[in-house]
Amino acid sequence: MKPRTRWEAVCTVDDLVPESGIAVWTEDGPVAVFYLPHRLPALFAISHTDPFSGANVLARGITGDLKREPVVASPLYKQHFSLRTGVCLEDESVRVKTYPVLLDGNQIRLEVPEIRRDSIAA
Amino acid sequence: MSTKTLIVVGNGMVGHHFLEQFCASPAAADFQIIVFGEEKQLAYDRVHLSEYFGGSTHADLAMGTVEWYSEQGIQLHLNEQVTGIDRDNQVLETPRGSYRYDELVLATGSYPFVPPIQGNDHPHCLVYRTLDDLDAIRASASGARTGVVVGGGLLGLEAANALKCLGLEAHVVEFAPRLMPVQLDTDGGALLRHKIEELGVQVHTEKATTDITEGEDARLRMNFSDQSFLETDLIVFSAGIRPQDALARASGLAIGERGGIVIDNHCATSDPHIHAIGECALWEQKIFGLVAPGYTMARTLSAALNGDRESAFTGADMSTKLKLLGVDVGSIGDAHAQTPGARNIRFNDEQAGHYRRMVISEDGKTLLGAILVGDNSHYDTLLQYALNGITLPENPETLILPESQGGAPALGPDALPETASICSCHNVTKGDICTAIDAGCSDLGSVKAETKASTGCGGCTALLKNVVDCELEKRGVEVSKDLCEHFPYSRQELFHLVKVNGIRTFRTLIRQHGTGQGCDICKPVVGSILASCWNEHILATDHVPLQDTNDTFMANMQKNGTYSIVPRIPGGEITPDKLIVLGQVAKEYDLYTKITGGQRVDLFGATLSQLPEIWEKLIAAGFETGHAYGKSLRTVKSCVGSTWCRYGVQDSVGMAIRLEDRYKGLRAPHKVKMAVSGCTRECAEAQSKDFGVIATENGWNLYVCGNGGMRPRHADLFATDLSDEELIRTIDRVVMFYVRTADRLQRTSVWMENLEGGLDYLKQVVLEDSLGIGAELEEHMEGIVDTYQCEWKTAVEDPEKRKRFREFVNAPSQTDPVQEWTVERGQRRPVLESA
Numbered sequence: 021m022k023p024r025t026r027w028e029a030v031c032t033v034d035d036l037v038p039e040s041g042i043a044v045w046t047e048d049g050p051v052a053v054f055y056l057p058h059r060l061p062a063l064f065a066i067s068h069t070d071p072f073s074g075a076n077v078l079a080r081g082i083t084g085d086l087k088r089e090p091v092v093a094s095p096l097y098k099q100h101f102s103l104r105t106g107v108c109l110e111d112e113s114v115r116v117k118t119y120p121v122l123l124d125g126n127q128i129r130l131e132v133p134e135i136r137r138d139s140i141a142a
Numbered sequence: 143m144s145t146k147t148l149i150v151v152g153n154g155m156v157g158h159h160f161l162e163q164f165c166a167s168p169a170a171a172d173f174q175i176i177v178f179g180e181e182k183q184l185a186y187d188r189v190h191l192s193e194y195f196g197g198s199t200h201a202d203l204a205m206g207t208v209e210w211y212s213e214q215g216i217q218l219h220l221n222e223q224v225t226g227i228d229r230d231n232q233v234l235e236t237p238r239g240s241y242r243y244d245e246l247v248l249a250t251g252s253y254p255f256v257p258p259i260q261g262n263d264h265p266h267c268l269v270y271r272t273l274d275d276l277d278a279i280r281a282s283a284s285g286a287r288t289g290v291v292v293g294g295g296l297l298g299l300e301a302a303n304a305l306k307c308l309g310l311e312a313h314v315v316e317f318a319p320r321l322m323p324v325q326l327d328t329d330g331g332a333l334l335r336h337k338i339e340e341l342g343v344q345v346h347t348e349k350a351t352t353d354i355t356e357g358e359d360a361r362l363r364m365n366f367s368d369q370s371f372l373e374t375d376l377i378v379f380s381a382g383i384r385p386q387d388a389l390a391r392a393s394g395l396a397i398g399e400r401g402g403i404v405i406d407n408h409c410a411t412s413d414p415h416i417h418a419i420g421e422c423a424l425w426e427q428k429i430f431g432l433v434a435p436g437y438t439m440a441r442t443l444s445a446a447l448n449g450d451r452e453s454a455f456t457g458a459d460m461s462t463k464l465k466l467l468g469v470d471v472g473s474i475g476d477a478h479a480q481t482p483g484a485r486n487i488r489f490n491d492e493q494a495g496h497y498r499r500m501v502i503s504e505d506g507k508t509l510l511g512a513i514l515v516g517d518n519s520h521y522d523t524l525l526q527y528a529l530n531g532i533t534l535p536e537n538p539e540t541l542i543l544p545e546s547q548g549g550a551p552a553l554g555p556d557a558l559p560e561t562a563s564i565c566s567c568h569n570v571t572k573g574d575i576c577t578a579i580d581a582g583c584s585d586l587g588s589v590k591a592e593t594k595a596s597t598g599c600g601g602c603t604a605l606l607k608n609v610v611d612c613e614l615e616k617r618g619v620e621v622s623k624d625l626c627e628h629f630p631y632s633r634q635e636l637f638h639l640v641k642v643n644g645i646r647t648f649r650t651l652i653r654q655h656g657t658g659q660g661c662d663i664c665k666p667v668v669g670s671i672l673a674s675c676w677n678e679h680i681l682a683t684d685h686v687p688l689q690d691t692n693d694t695f696m697a698n699m700q701k702n703g704t705y706s707i708v709p710r711i712p713g714g715e716i717t718p719d720k721l722i723v724l725g726q727v728a729k730e731y732d733l734y735t736k737i738t739g740g741q742r743v744d745l746f747g748a749t750l751s752q753l754p755e756i757w758e759k760l761i762a763a764g765f766e767t768g769h770a771y772g773k774s775l776r777t778v779k780s781c782v783g784s785t786w787c788r789y790g791v792q793d794s795v796g797m798a799i800r801l802e803d804r805y806k807g808l809r810a811p812h813k814v815k816m817a818v819s820g821c822t823r824e825c826a827e828a829q830s831k832d833f834g835v836i837a838t839e840n841g842w843n844l845y846v847c848g849n850g851g852m853r854p855r856h857a858d859l860f861a862t863d864l865s866d867e868e869l870i871r872t873i874d875r876v877v878m879f880y881v882r883t884a885d886r887l888q889r890t891s892v893w894m895e896n897l898e899g900g901l902d903y904l905k906q907v908v909l910e911d912s913l914g915i916g917a918e919l920e921e922h923m924e925g926i927v928d929t930y931q932c933e934w935k936t937a938v939e940d941p942e943k944r945k946r947f948r949e950f951v952n953a954p955s956q957t958d959p960v961q962e963w964t965v966e967r968g969q970r971r972p973v974l975e976s977a
């Protein structure tokens with residue numbers, strides 16, 4: 021069965037910074053949302069946690085492209101992560117979570133796994 | 143001699159290019175020049191119009207500046223349409239007055255053709271040609287869900303991309319059976335369609351719109367002749383362009399059957415005092431809808447007005463290469479094989495999505511045309527074969543086969559004849575480039591500056607670089623290393639380009655001189671260059687994405703994602719009251735506190751959202767940012783000097799404060815440290831700094847280019863017994879020369895060692911002004927001193943900038959869960975192993 025997900029509204033277009041990232045808090049933890057207006061698609065969402073340091077900093081990295089792949093560089097140790105796949109370009113065995121993201125009117129929404137609440141309610 | 147008047151109607155790309163050419167020519171002295179532009183804005187780069195939707199502003203796209211026009215003595219009338227020409231009296235009419243001319247240039251461009259469909263005047267029916275058009279589209283798109291572009295040509299697809307970028311569901315409606323019918327054939331069009339549909343743009347071919355009515359589910363409904371319909375919220379017409387010849391027509395000039403102002407080889411119309419250039423002009427029954435031929439006409443006309451009858455406009459190559467919605471498309475010469483006897487070679491890889499077609503002459507020796515879809519890497523080579531009539535190899539198909547299948551490598555620049563045209567926008571041949579190199583240009587930047595190659599549409603950038611590199615190598619010049627994959631330049635070359643061309647944003651620089659989107663190597667370099675050149679606030683929207691996190695948030699990121707704060711304490715001198723404030727703030731936010739090696743105090747452990755609050759308090763107490771995060775001046779360390787020390791011969795603290803206040807905030811290729819000692823005992827360790835100052839009985843001795851750190855180096859004695867003013871002037875010059883010429887992340891020591899001639903050369907430049915740039919360097923420095931602002935002060939006062947400091951934009955009270963703390967020696971510090 022496909023795990024249940026929902027499209028969580030995380031921020032608005034005005035919160036985004038062109039060519040850069042911002043961090044949002046979701047049911048699935050901290051997520052970095054990037055807005056690269058010069059390419060299509062322009063929105064990307066990946067985990068905000070840098071797997072090499074464990075610190076929540078990826079939204080604060082510099083974005084760009086390497087061999088046309090959209091990337092962000094970790095601000096701590098400068099590894100590059102693909103914004104499309106989350107794979108680390110320097111070490112392909114490391115990858116960060118990615119989230120489908122869409123623009124709904126003025127809202128930015130992320131598709132995050134739904135936390136099962138029924139057991140708690142029971 | 144009485145001055146004559148030259149009037150230019152139209153301030154578009156070609157009109158502007160003409161002015162650039164003409165003003166640099168001798169004849170300019172004989173004329174008073176007046177320019178009329180119907181648009182509100184100064185001429186801008188229409189070719190890159192779509193970038194306006196990606197955040198570029200008119201300033202980024204502008205081709206020149208108002209200052210340039212006034213320097214040239216040009217009278218500029220924007221937002222003023224010329225409404226009539228009285229040829230008998232040589233007078234122009236506008237709603238605001240009449241103007242006499244001796245020579246008249248029409249550069250009125252073209253206007254978008256809107257098919258005569260009923261309902262096409264609906265307010266949400268728009269066109270795509272000017273900045274105002276784009277504003278209208280943007281306005282219409284808010285509140286819209288879908289958008290349709292009528293016309294599947296080059297501009298139509300670009301418009302569809304723009305609609306997509308605006309967040310609309312985009313459709314393209316084309317009358318012909320395929321996309322880009324002018325440039326592509328059936329197979330190429332089909333592949334392009336497939337690729338574009340994959341990107342989410344819906345394509346409808348063979349649709350003739352009969353009328354536009356009110357929609358049911360959307361604002362509008364387009365009804366087609368086959369009884370089908372499509373609902374949409376807005377429509378952009380991109381069904382071709384028509385020459386803007388109304389003015390010429392009304393004044394009785396010769397006009398072509400299907401429009402266009404008839405011109406001869408020297409761009410003269412049927413009236414010898416009236417000339418036409420650009421898209422409004424018709425030459426041998428042909429209109430040229432590209433910028434390069436327009437530029438050629440502009441040059442030809444400028445020559446003609448200078449009495450040169452030799453140069454003539456003789457047609458232009460209409461080959462195009464572009465990227466539509468990320469898909470490469472190229473079309474060269476006789477793409478449709480209309481030359482009698484022409485034969486075709488096709489390569490079609492549906493798997494990879496690559497289509498290539500070559501049209502070759504009957505004898506198989508020359509390339510007549512080509513079509514490329516999906517991959518333009520063969521374009522430059524094929525274009526050179528076609529343009530220069532280079533004899534094709536025996537198996538011409540190797541030119542379009544993938545290398546794995548026996549394809550030939552790209553044509554090396556060596557194989558090109560001297561006459562090969564490298565840049566068609568500015569008509570630069572390989573021979574011109576060789577001449578420029580022989581005349582002393584030794585890198586790509588200077589070749590561009592000298593020949594103007596690759597400063598038009600930018601299509602020739604890669605080819606130009608290949609030719610320049612190859613020619614330089616042949617002459618034994620070591621080709622300088624590229625900064626990264628996005629810029630084929632060194633930092634010094636980029637600095638030059640920014641300064642000389644007055645470039646103020648990264649977008650403009652990468653568009654004109656680079657490729658791709660940039661990366662963490664080039665963005666901070668360019669950010670630092672822009673800051674050194676123009677000294678704008680580093681949090682100005684355009685600059686934010688260029689900075690390392692430390693520069694963006696104006697603090698130093700530590701291993702757990704928190705930041706440390708270092709306020710400026712000039713010369714290490716601090717009042718007890720200020721020291722108490724530091725203690726209070728540190729206590730309130732539980733910040734780990736340590737004295738640095740640079741005589742300051744470092745406060746560790748602040749979260750992102752605490753930074754502005756903390757700085758508000760520090761600023762209120764009179765502190766300024768210490769730039770510990772930036773590649774800029776850190777501290778000027780000092781000993782107490784003559785004020786207290788019994789050996790001191792000068793006021794070292796006073797001088798240190800003066801230097802620190804002067805150079806604070808200046809962005810440099812790397813960090814810069816200074817120190818001042820009050821006598822030769824050297825208690826401030828000045829000789830281990832980039833700039834070390836040691837007091838003497840008669841003034842100051844200056845040492846330069848030392849450093850501590852991984853590879854310590856003693857500074858070299860540079861000048862002796864300087865007065866206060868001489869000292870500052872000398873440091874000004876060395877600092878600015880370093881800022882301008884050093885490479886990325888090059889400390890002063892390495893920079894100086896790499897200068898040809900080393901220390902002696904530096905002395906000649908600075909002390910003897912051997913390059914004649916001393917005054918300019920001082921002036922540049924003075925400008926930076928005058929525009930200094932404490933970045934933190936500007937940031938805390940601006941709510942927009944403060945927004946950047948939200949840890950999680952949607953959850954202000956959420957703290958970062960991985961920041962765990964423990965206490966050691968009475969202070970808080972991070973738990974070492976993060977969870």
Ligand SMILES: Cc1cc2nc3c(=O)[nH]c(=O)nc-3n(C[C@H](O)[C@H](O)[C@H](O)COP(=O)(O)OP(=O)(O)OC[C@H]3O[C@@H](n4cnc5c(N)ncnc54)[C@H](O)[C@@H]3O)c2cc1C
Nearest residue numbers: 152154155156179180188223224250251420421431432433
């Ligand atoms: C979206 C888009 C993308 C393009 N892409 C490319 C490309 O990739 N490559 C390429 O080579 N070309 C491209 N072009 C075409 C290129 O922009 C034109 O060839 C070029 O701008 C023509 O220059 P021009 O000076 O002749 O006309 P324009 O730039 O149109 O300038 C004419 C000016 O004259 C003014 N004017 C007209 N009548 C009057 C009057 N009576 N009084 C006062 N002012 C008047 C107009 O308002 C206008 O500002 C593109 C065009 C567009 C719209």
Ligand code: SF4
Nearest residue numbers: 781787790820821825
């Ligand atoms: S350098 Fe000279 S003036 Fe300064 S503290 Fe040392 S001895 Fe005193």
Ligand code: SF4
Nearest residue numbers: 700701738739851852
């Ligand atoms: S010496 Fe090493 S550990 Fe110490 S501050 Fe510098 S980089 Fe960090």
Ligand code: FES
Nearest residue numbers: 565567598599600
């Ligand atoms: S071909 Fe357009 S800039 Fe060179």
